[in-house]
Structure formats: C-alpha cells, structure tokens
Amino acid sequence: MTDLHELCKFHIRPVDGRYLTELRYFLRNGIPSTYTEEEAYNYINGIEEEAESTTTPLHIICRKYPEDASEEEARVINEMAGMLFEYGAGWCLVDAEGNTPGCVLVKRGLKHTGLYEQIVDAGVRAELLLRKVECNVEFVEQDNGDAQVEEQEAQPHVESVETETKAERATDPADSQEAYLSAKLRYEKGALVTEEQNDGVMMDWETDLMKRGCDTIFKGAYVDGKLDDEVAVLNIGFGMGIIDSFIAEKQPTKHYICEAHPDVLAKMKKDGWYDRPNVVVLEGTWKEQLDKLLSQGNVFFNGVYYDTFSEHYEDMLDLFDVLVGLLKPHGVFSFFNGLGADREVVYDVYKNLVSMDLSNYGLSCSFENVDMSNSRVNDASEEGTDGSVWDNIKRPYWMCPVYYHPEVKFVEF
Template identity: 55%
Template sequence: MSDLHDLCKFPTRPIDGSYVQQLRHYLKNGIPATYTVEEAYKVLNNIEESELESDNIEPATTTTPLHLICQHVPKDLTNDELSIVQEMISTLFEYGAGWCFTDINNNTPGCILIERGFHDSPLYQLILDAGVRAELLLRKVSEYDMEFIDEEEVALQHDEEVPQPESIEESVKDIVENPVKEIDDAPDAPSQNQQSYLNTKLEYVDNALITKDRKDGVMMSWETNLMQLGCDSLFKGAIIEGSETDSEINVLNIGFGMGIIDTMIQHQSPTKHYICEAHPDVLKKLKDDGWYEKPNVVILEGRWQDQLDALMSQGVFFNGIYYDTFSEHYSDMLELFDYIVGLLKPYGVFSFFNGLGADRQIIYEVYKKLVEIDLENYGLKVTYTNVPVPKETLQENDKSVWDEVKRSYWSCPVYYHPEAKFIDI
C-alpha cells in the first residue's frame, strides 16, 4: 500500500484542502491515477512481473485510488468535506483514472458507491458523467471504428464469485501470489458474433429461448411485463393529435424471439404487422405457429440491416417500431437509428428492449445517458419509465431464472423502459 493509497482511505478528519494538495502532489510527480494496490504490493514485496507471466495470465484485479475513495469515504460527510472529495475524484479523472475498472471484489467505483448507499450522491454522478464522457470520446477518437463498453466481458466478470476479503492487504496478497486466469469468450462466440449466432442451433424450453449447446439465454418469459410496456408504447404512436387515431396503423418488430410482444401486438389488430427475423430456428417457429398465414402479418426473413432499405424505398411508414435482437451491440443500434428516423411517422414511437449494459447498474445507467444524447442528435426525445424487475432475475436470490442458463443478461433492480418520439418543433 503506497502513500497515495493511504491518502485515499481518509486516515484523518476533517477532510480538508490538504487532501487535494497531497493528491495533486503525488500525481504531478508521476504516480499514475490508475496505480493499483496490487502493483504497490508487488513493488513493496519485490515480486517480479516475470513470476506471474506463465500461461499469459493477466492481473486479476485493479484496485485503484478511485476504488479506495469510494470504499472509504465517510457516510457522515459535511458539505465542505463532500466538496473536497468531489474535487479529489475530479482530479483523478483529470489525470486519467478509469471509471469502470474492477477491484478485488469485482466492483467498479460506481458499484461500490451503490452498495454503500451513495447512488443518489454527487459522487456517483461524477463517475456516471465520466463514463458517458469516456464512451463519447472513444467514439470520437476512433471515428468510424467505434469502441464501446465490452458488455460481455463485464458480464463474465459479474458472473464470477469473488470472496469478500477481511482486508485489502490480505486479498491482494492472495491474488498476486495465486493469480487466476480469467475465462473469456472467443470473438466468434454466439453472444459476441452475429453470424455465429445465426449459425447456432436454438431451442425453446420452458419459459425461455436458449442456444442449444452453450445454454446462453436469448429470451425469457420474465420479460413479459416489459414486452407489454413496449407494446403499449408502440400503439401510442397511432394517436395523431388529441384523441384522433390514425386510419392506418403499421407496426414493425425487429426480433421475434419467443413471440411475446408480437402476440400482444396482434391483440391490438394493427393494419399491418411487420416482423423482421433472421435466425432459421425462429423462422421455423413462426411457420409452425401459423404466423405466415395471419392476414395482417408480413414476415421479413433476414437481418434488419438487409431488409429495411426495401421498406424505405417502398414508402412504408410505421406508427411504432420495436427492437429486440440477440448478439448485437450499441454500435448496431446507432446504425438502426438512421433507419428509425426514415421509417417512423411524425407522431410514431420507437422503443426497444433496454438491456444495454444491464449486467452492471453503473454501465446500464451510462448507456441510458448515451441513448438520450444520441437520439436527441436524430431529433428524437426519449423518456424512461422506471420498472422494478422480477426478484427472481437477481442472482443473489436462492431461486433464480438463470439457474438453468449458462449466461445471464440481467442483474439490475430497475428496468428503464424507453419511449422515443420526434421532438416537437
């Protein structure tokens, strides 16, 4: 443990301006804002890096000064002390601190603040804002070669069980001297690569659609209430003004899955109900269940990236568009936004299954902000409805919907249901 790390544990009160002065002194003299407790431990104990490099093993944890601040900041801060801690966090970000690194407990700084009851504090907001800035900056720097939060890597980290240490020093000693190689998906895994997913066999089991071999959850029945919210939002786009209803109501759903929302849409009897689906096993399900024979249903076989251009050229416009696919990422959604503004009627509504970064609450909330910013750039305003998710989706419960599924895709206590409409001019 270095002097920098000790400082971030707030050894004395009150927390005054001397804390910021000392922090800036360390950073200006070359100590990185990302200098970890693990690195300090190796230096203090003369552990050579070469001793840990067998089998390409990476450092297991990254307990940074920002983690320590979030872990040790007193809960009874005065207003003056709060301002000092805010300045310390801002200073660390100024010098390159990471907002989403995971520590010895597999927590990001934001996760620590949530666990300690600081979710609504200015400290948490600083980290959330830093996450949004970082993602926008990555996108800007890389231009068309966009980089985003690695949702699957975060999901894997979240799934691992990490013992709670009695002290940071004890845990660091164990981790550094007994490193564990992390499990990671190959780039062509179904959850990572769309073509691999389309080539993977799926199966419908009780209350779920999963990949047959890997048991990845593609869709599950616990989402039913969320699908009802989505369906209700789509038909809000049938209202032109006041109580006037459109004479022709067209709805598009991208991603059939288990057919939950499509069944709900059919109950509303739209004029035309378009379903875009690419996976051959799901298309077979559509055929077996008679969806092709429904008079108001149009099945678009294939990826939406290959189907929506034809709709635009035909002059088809929609009152509601819903998006819920598997093995696609936020970069795909940004491409979809280009089509949404061209296909949506002026009073139409766009919604989607909002699972962006839902493996970890801080990342989920960063994406919430990113969607707001990006849709506004397209002239769309998104509003969110906060909905508690079923308790059985949270893995800490004895009985979980993930018990028979290898990979969960949800761990947040609240679902942010999105509803986007064109901004009134």
C-alpha cells in the same frame, strides 16, 4: 501501501482542502492516478508478476466515502475524483472482487452521491472517446494488462464479457451475429436458448417488460388523441413472440415482424404467424430488410420495437439511421433496454449515452423506472422450482434492481 492510497482513506476528518493539495502534489509529481494497491504491494514485496486486479485510488475513495459526509466534504471528494479523472483515472477498472469504483458505491447504497454521478459522466466520456478512437485507428487491440469491464458493451440480451479474445468472440453466438445465426436454437419452458451454449436468447420473466414495450409503441397510433386511419407497427426480433402476441391483441392494420434466425422463422410458420392477414414477416436481418422498406418509400410506422440478440451498441446506432426514415412524425420507438444491464453503473452510463445519441437524430428519449426488485429475475429461488431463472443459463444478462423503460419520439411531438 503508499501515501496516495492512505490519503484516499480519509483517516482525518473533516475532508477539506488539504486533501486536494496533497492529491495534486502526488499527481503532479508523477504518481499515476491509476496506481493500484496491488502494484504497490508487489513493488514493496519484490513480486514481479503483474497483478490480476486493479484497486485504484478511486476504488479506495469509493470504499471509504464517509456515509455522514458533510456538503463541504462531499464537494472536496468530488473535486478529488475530478482531479483523478483529469490525470487519467479509469471508471471501469475492477478490484479483486470484480467491482468498478461505481459498483463499490452501488453496493454501499451511495448511488445518490455526486461522486457516483461523476463516475457515470466519466463513463459516458470514455465511451464517446473510444468510439472516436475506434473510428480513426485501425488497430486498437492493446492489452495493457489492466483488468477492466468491457467498455464496448454488447447490445440487448448480451452482457459484458470480461477477457475473451477477439477470436473467441467471433465464434460466440452471444457475441457474433454470424455465429448466432448459424447456431441451433431450442425452445424450452419459459425460454429460448442456444442449443450448445445455453445462452438465454429470450426468457419469459420479461413478459411484463414486453407488455410495457407494446403499450408504449401504440402511443404512436394516435394523432392529437385520435386513432390514426392506418396503424402500422414493426417489431424487430420475434424470439418467443411475447411482444408480438401483445401487439396482435391490439389489432393493428399492419403488423410487421422482422426476424433473422431460421429456427425462429420455422416456429413462426408452425404457429401460424405467416397466415395472419395483417402480418407481414420480413425474413432476414433488419439491416437487409429495413433498407429495402426505406427504398420502397411507402411504409411508415406508428410504432417500432427493437429487441435482437448478439448485436452490439453500434448496431443500434445503425438502426437509428433507418429508424428516422421509417417512423411517422408522431411515431414511437422503444427497445428492450438491456444495455450494460449486468452492472448497474454501466447500465447508467448507457442510459445517458443512448439519450445523447438519439438526440443527434432529433429524437428524445424518456425513461420510466420499473422496479424489478420483486421480479422473478432477481429471485435467488423461483417459486415452484429449485433455483433462479438463471439456472442452466450460461450468462445472466440482467443484474439491476430497476429497469429503465425507454420511450423515444421526435423532439417536437
């Protein structure tokens, strides 16, 4: 390995200013901050193929971060990471075990460190930059061979897809709305899945989270502690009707349900949702339906819940545009927070990002931490079954020990 990689192993303690001097020297003299152990190995051994994994200096720092680091050592290590980021280090490159530097810290129980925070901040900055680049440049399809987790995290109920091509993604029901809306669905015990691919569209391990979602949006039913004369709520995405059943129990004046998939709409019809006197079913995508409601100008909600499938973070940003026009001033918005939830560090990046994005709309977002360590979702083997809730499901979309349950309202309320 190289001197740069060796430096990041902290052989000599304490970790002090000498580390900063040496690291600065390497970087200023042209050693890339993303120079990987694999590249070094291949170079030394005359191997020409490009390595599949990318163990960067930042990975090594995370692997070797001393558990007993003093305050001063922690400060120096943070400064080293800062320097690496300044010189272009990646927050989401993956090593041979599929870990990003942040994942390494999570696995070592070092999430509380300033280093982890710095990596999350770098992730937020990278996402914001990526968004700007994607807006300004038509073609950013660039395969530089680096292994990295998908930066443009897919939205609720879709996890990151590592190296699929754009063409594959266009036909993947878990990734493309067009493909999803024309895919056949199947209701099975405790889940709604796509018929062919077995993507989990909705699963009943989320029941408790749906209950929380319902309770949260009903906080908007009260103005100064008094129940509003008319309580109107909107749920976007019916799925298994779990949250809609909780909403129905609270007997709102009007209960709007927006649903786009024909198989789900058929199930709603069969189960009598269309016949309920206070229920209004908006058939179609929320983008079509909510624009109509906005132009109508006479429907405003105490609570809105959002939980769709095969949408992306940028769709959610589009939702915020209409949400601010449809929410009553004291109204509350919540959503199934599966943003990047197949990787803890990405989940943390999105937690920060969504708060920042909402603040641009005058909305504040707070999160309640829900411990999921005892949830069925994290059980390797579910009681009464041979396996976990993910058996037969193509891609697990939840891998985190804590759920960040969001509550969103206008800043002044």
